Amino acid sequence: MFFRKRQVYIPPGSLGFSILRHKDRAMAKASRPYQILAKPIGSICNLSCDYCYYLRKDGLYPGEKSFRMPDDVLEAYILQHIETYPDPVINFSWHGGEPTLLGLDHFRKIVELQRKHKPPEGQIINGMQTNGTLIDEDWCRFLAEEGFAVGISLDGPEGMHDSHRLTRAGNPTHKQAMQGYELLRKHGILCDILCVVHSKNVHHPAEVYRFFKQIKGSYISFLPLVEPQADRDAGVSSRTVPPDAFGAFLCAIFDEWMNRDIGRVKIQMVEEAARTALGQEHALCIFKKTCGDVPVIEHNGDFFPAITSLTRNTISGISVKPGWLI
Numbered sequence: 512m513f514f515r516k517r518q519v520y521i522p523p524g525s526l527g528f529s530i531l532r533h534k535d536r537a538m539a540k541a542s543r544p545y546q547i548l549a550k551p552i553g554s555i556c557n558l559s560c561d562y563c564y565y566l567r568k569d570g571l572y573p574g575e576k577s578f579r580m581p582d583d584v585l586e587a588y589i590l591q592h593i594e595t596y597p598d599p600v601i602n603f604s605w606h607g608g609e610p611t612l613l614g615l616d617h618f619r620k621i622v623e624l625q626r627k628h629k630p631p632e633g634q635i636i637n638g639m640q641t642n643g644t645l646i647d648e649d650w651c652r653f654l655a656e657e658g659f660a661v662g663i664s665l666d667g668p669e670g671m672h673d674s675h676r677l678t679r680a681g682n683p684t685h686k687q688a689m690q691g692y693e694l695l696r697k698h699g700i701l702c703d704i705l706c707v708v709h710s711k712n713v714h715h716p717a718e719v720y721r722f723f724k725q726i727k728g729s730y731i732s733f734l735p736l737v738e739p740q741a742d743r744d745a746g747v748s749s750r751t752v753p754p755d756a757f758g759a760f761l762c763a764i765f766d767e768w769m770n771r772d773i774g775r776v777k778i779q780m781v782e783e784a785a786r787t788a789l790g791q792e793h794a795l796c797i798f799k800k801t802c803g804d805v806p807v808i809e810h811n812g813d814f815f816p817a818i819t820s821l822t823r824n825t826i827s828g829i830s831v832k833p834g835w836l837i
């Protein structure tokens with residue numbers, strides 16, 4: 512847990528406290544910079560990718576009428592994040608579901624609240640992870656003006672992307688995602704690519720990597736799909752990337768990157784490997800010795816220690832209610 516015990520703040524509802532009460536007391540600084548994945552619209556998404564584990568997280572809140580983060584929780588979160596952040600450059604990460612479903616006005620409110628609570632010498636940097644399909648000119652103007660960094664989910668060329676990333680009606684999404692990506696690039700917005708590696712694209716590393724180079728991707732993260740499935744002999748789903756194949760995929764991309772693209776393309780996995788070689792600490796939480804460096808705040812203010820532990824039985828640190836960390 513990255514907060515030292517005396518620096519922990521209490522999420523809404525736990526021990527009968529409201530998150531708003533903490534506006535009245537000075538917040539201690541965290542011991543080091545941190546990232547929180549904020550879910551201002553919970554797991555609500557306009558797509559229905561068949562491998563998405565997060566869509567089902569609405570089951571954590573049966574009967575919930577709205578998954579929009581209420582204004583008072585939003586302001587309390589922004590205030591506490593700013594107050595506890597130990598550096599003058601303060602990072603926010605907005606995730607979903609699909610955060611653009613909240614609409615531009617909601618994000619305008621977010622930056623207004625950040626300006627309201629930011630210390631005079633502080634600087635806010637916002638990041639947003641999107642599927643890209645709802646990005647239009649208005650979004651791009653706003654994101655460019657406010658200096659947002661954007662991560663966009665693309666699983667490679669059309670056929671590989673559309674093998675899993677579908678609308679609720681089962682329609683493909685690559686075309687819309689690419690339109691969003693091109694618009695973001697046109698507006699000069701820093702745009703990272705997040706590629707889920709699954710059983711369909713893992714055997715085509717050159718095709719996947721060259722596609723990303725062709726669309727001028729400059730920072731690429733490859734995320735292996737692993738879906739536990741107890742009723743299969745393998746213990747994982749058929750979509751899951753086989754470990755050997757994932758290793759071969761990364762090696763093939765590394766070879767091509769080393770021959771042609773050093774200094775032009777950044778690959779998160781390569782950077783992580785280089786960190787070890789250089790004796791540096793890993794930046795990516797899955798490689799760290801302990802989990803919990805990237806906690807999650809859900810739409811209602813519930814606070815979880817990690818994206819992988821959003822269950823009602825999550826108990827970490829001092830747990831006063833299943834699923835809530837204090």
Ligand code: SF4
Nearest residue numbers: 556558560563608642
């Ligand atoms: S776009 Fe992201 S949140 Fe939406 S269904 Fe696909 S993987 Fe899940």
